[in-house]
Amino acid sequence: MAELTKKGIGGFIARHGILVAFALFMVGFALANPRFIAIDNISGVIRSSAILGVMALGVTFVVIGGNLDLSVGSMMSFSTIVVLDLHDKMGPALAIPAMFAMTLCLGAFIGFLVGYLKLNSLIVTLGMLSAIHGLTLTYSGGKNMDIADKQGTWFSIFGPGEILGIPVPILIFALLAAVLSMILSKTPFGRKVYAVGGNGTAATFSGIPRARVVFLTYIMSAFCVATAGLIQASRSLGSQNTVGQGLELEVLAAVILGGASLLGGSGTVFKTVIGVLILGFIQNGLLLIGLAFYAQYVVTWVIIILAVWLDVAAKRGRLWSPIA
């Protein structure tokens, strides 16, 4: 009996460990510094996590489909630079759709390589990380991009703007998370993504168009990246060419923290959102208790390893690995 309860508790922690950890963190930080749970602080954290979060939503699809996307960081730099450049050339109303179209083209190219040509996604997106970075630098000539008239444009609505008192980045993040969550859990396409990631061969034999599903996951990822680029561009109204550098691995960390398996077939949008929020709140909490920003790196390291370890241990039923 005692065995059973112990197992029950262990199982619960293993299954919802990330939520438990999240709750513990929030309580701990709140006790250490009450300002942590002030409304404006919480809204500030979510707002600054929104860019990472929006990108993580798209990568969740790719990862559940059994692939990786390391190109989102440099792709985000690309869309930020492009939209800022086009803003002055053709006005924001045209610049935004044009930027989305260009970013989606990049996504389609990756999707074609990984989906239809069945090339290894790690290498393809690694190559694209480098290639898109080069493309961005060629496009901008290596210079920083700035909007000429920073005061007189409505373009800044997406970053610092508020609607009904809620910051727009949070609205975009929440809306996108809700829609993508619906797509993933309630539509045939969502089921197909799980099927392809869980067992690609079985999915193919069941008549699921594997190539097209993978292709579409990269399109979704590119769409999210473009949205993140829009928020980033609007927030600063000027940008370096390397604004998204290194974000690809942070995004992946958030997705993994949310419990998506890199082997594909598991994970949800909601869990990814939790992963993103954990990263954001840890960063903020550590700053509030007076540590430098880089302390979060070490803490994130420990948390990622522990989270995945618990997940793996729960699946195999024992803590230590069976590797001899």
Place this chain on the structure above:
Amino acid sequence: MTSDTRANLIKQGAIWAFIVVELIFFSIAGEYLSVSDKAFMDFDNMLLLLKQSAPIGIIALGMTIIMINGNIDLSVGATFALAAIVLLDSMTWPFMQALGDWAIPLAWLFALGTGVVLGAINGLIVWKTGVDAFIVTLGSMLGYRGLVFIYNGEQPTSHLNWTLVDFAEAQFLGLHTATWFLLGAALVLWLLMTKTVHGRNAYAIGNNREAAVNAGIRVGPHFLWNFMLIGFLAALSAVVFYSESGSVNPNDGMLYELWAITAVVLGGTKLSGGYGSIVATLGGVIAIQLLRKGLGHIGADTETVNLVIGLILIAVLFLDRQLNRKGKEALKT
């Protein structure tokens, strides 16, 4: 059998053929486009190229072994930076300064030791928890970078030791010190991978881990050794590079893991493990450096290098798969 060896020969030779093509292309294109009147295939230029390939190259050699194992290491860039900081900072410690120039080998030892310890942490976690190496090293990439920042804040760490600089800039038999380290490491690792039991085990594990376990190979300790080895090599790379430059920023070494992996993949090593060679990786490293230098030589913007390397990487992946598919079809008939 003969077609098999021929296919292997094509694969092994492909990277060197690519290097020759690069050399010819940049030499001819350089005649018309180059701003400088020096030939591209200038002897000094080639020596410099080897020297410049050393930092990424030494790491890529270790990455080859890790990838033959079927693992990956994303933390090498951060390990590189931390080892560099230890190298430069340790020389300023009071008792080290009292030692005079004898502090240098000791500082090297500290730096290399740092690399080995960081690698061992990765290896132990991979062994004991059974979490995929990709995730483990993704985490430690962040964690080690955090340690780099904690060590010295956001300030650069600088210390110039002229004896050390002289050593790093020395040329022996025409080759720079860094080149000797690259070639030496390549030779040792080539021997390790082709002539020893450890090397054979590395291929066996990458090819079929289950079978390797059944054959009595202890996979866990094997992984541990290899992660310690790549940690050592990342630190060695830092030692070679920072002995000369004498100043390290906390962001140094970022994206080195991706460059190293690119070089390894260009050399034909399989991500899935079980196939690859040290010599081919050396070719991959040189090919990338040649491309950087060559594009600069013919006056292309430095930014186009990233674009070209990325596309070449994808093209190599595509060609490699086509070649493999042909091999499989040949087996069927």
